[in-house]
Amino acid sequence: MFNKKGYTDVSDTIFFVITFVIVALTIGVSIHLFYATQVDIRSQEAKILYENVVEGIIGDGLTDINSFDIYANANIDKSVVKNGDFYFEIDIKKDGVSKRQIFEGNREFKVSCDLPGPKLPKCYDGKIIVGGYEVIIIAGSNSFGRSI
Amino acid sequence: MNKKAEENLIIGNVTYLLFVLIVVVGLFFFVTRAGSQAPLYEQIYAKQISLAINKAKPGMVFELDIFDIYNIARKNRFEGNIVLIDNVNNLITVKLTNGRGYSYNFFNDVHVDARIENKGELILDIKES
Numbered sequence: 001m002f003n004k005k006g007y008t009d010v011s012d013t014i015f016f017v018i019t020f021v022i023v024a025l026t027i028g029v030s031i032h033l034f035y036a037t038q039v040d041i042r043s044q045e046a047k048i049l050y051e052n053v054v055e056g057i058i059g060d061g062l063t064d065i066n067s068f069d070i071y072a073n074a075n076i077d078k079s080v081v082k083n084g085d086f087y088f089e090i091d092i093k094k095d096g097v098s099k100r101q102i103f104e105g106n107r108e109f110k111v112s113c114d115l116p117g118p119k120l121p122k123c124y125d126g127k128i129i130v131g132g133y134e135v136i137i138i139a140g141s142n143s144f145g146r147s148i
Numbered sequence: 149m150n151k152k153a154e155e156n157l158i159i160g161n162v163t164y165l166l167f168v169l170i171v172v173v174g175l176f177f178f179v180t181r182a183g184s185q186a187p188l189y190e191q192i193y194a195k196q197i198s199l200a201i202n203k204a205k206p207g208m209v210f211e212l213d214i215f216d217i218y219n220i221a222r223k224n225r226f227e228g229n230i231v232l233i234d235n236v237n238n239l240i241t242v243k244l245t246n247g248r249g250y251s252y253n254f255f256n257d258v259h260v261d262a263r264i265e266n267k268g269e270l271i272l273d274i275k276e277s
Contacts (some may be wrong), residue, residue, distance in 0.1 A: 013160075013164065017164070017167070020168065020171065021171075024171050024175055027175060027179065028175065028178060031178065031179060037188075038191075039191050039192050039195050041195045041198070041199060044199055045198075045199070045202065045255075048199065048202045048203050049202075049255065051203075052202070052255075052256065071257070075205075075206075075256055075257045075258060075277075076255055076256070076257055077238050077254075077255050077256065077257040077277075078257075079237075079238070080238050080253050080254070080255040081255055083253070085253070086255060143252075143253065145191065145194070145195065145250070145251075145252045145253075
């Protein structure tokens with residue numbers, strides 16, 4: 001660090017700082033990359049959301065489809081579904097004709113559910129028959145949570 | 149060496165030492181926290197608990213074995229609540245260090261009471277919201 005006159009050698013100091021920063025960054029970035037893995041539970045969440053919706057529909061029996069409230073019947077928290085990470089859609093049909101459609105959550109999922117991609121939502125769909133109606137349900141999740 | 153040069157030398161060295169000290173301390177905390185695997189376990193358990201709550205019905209009681217994360221928390225000298233449930237915002241927070249922990253949403257509209265028994269048994273009491 002010091003030359004013969006007792007003064008600091010600027011080039012040595014700069015070189016030392018740069019080396020130090022490179023080593024620190026390498027260690028930091030490596031650890032971050034190793035632990036930044038996301039535990040992906042989107043498929044399971046989509047399936048559970050689908051099942052909750054199905055239970056809500058079956059519990060109601062669809063006696064009056066116009067006054068049917070999915071949130072009251074399926075124990076689903078409206079504010080969480082509307083935060084943008086979840087989606088579900090219910091299409092109630094009779095003789096092939098749609099009688100009522102319910103879309104809740106992030107509507108972009110309606111398109112992105114069918115597309116492949118690691119950042120795109122995971123969805124689950126199915127069809128049930130309740131009270132003489134054919135009900136098509138799609139549920140999706142794109143909730144990663146924040147990175148660690 | 150004159151007085152001016154001496155002052156400059158001291159200021160330069162002190163600044164450099166402070167910089168090195170800050171980086172080393174920061175790196176030390178980052179490496180020790182990551183080395184304990186606490187962040188990864190916080191995420192895994194927050195999401196597991198979220199799945200259990202999403203599937204639950206009012207009246208159910210869940211017993212989850214969380215001995216391994218209980219030990220990690222105690223090893224990190226964290227004596228606070230490991231699992232916190234925010235029933236207003238439907239949020240689960242798992243904390244294994246003195247940091248902010250890892251939070252994750254659950255969409256099931258239920259009220260959850262969480263408590264830890266026998267140093268590692270998490271009891272989730274599911275009630276009507």
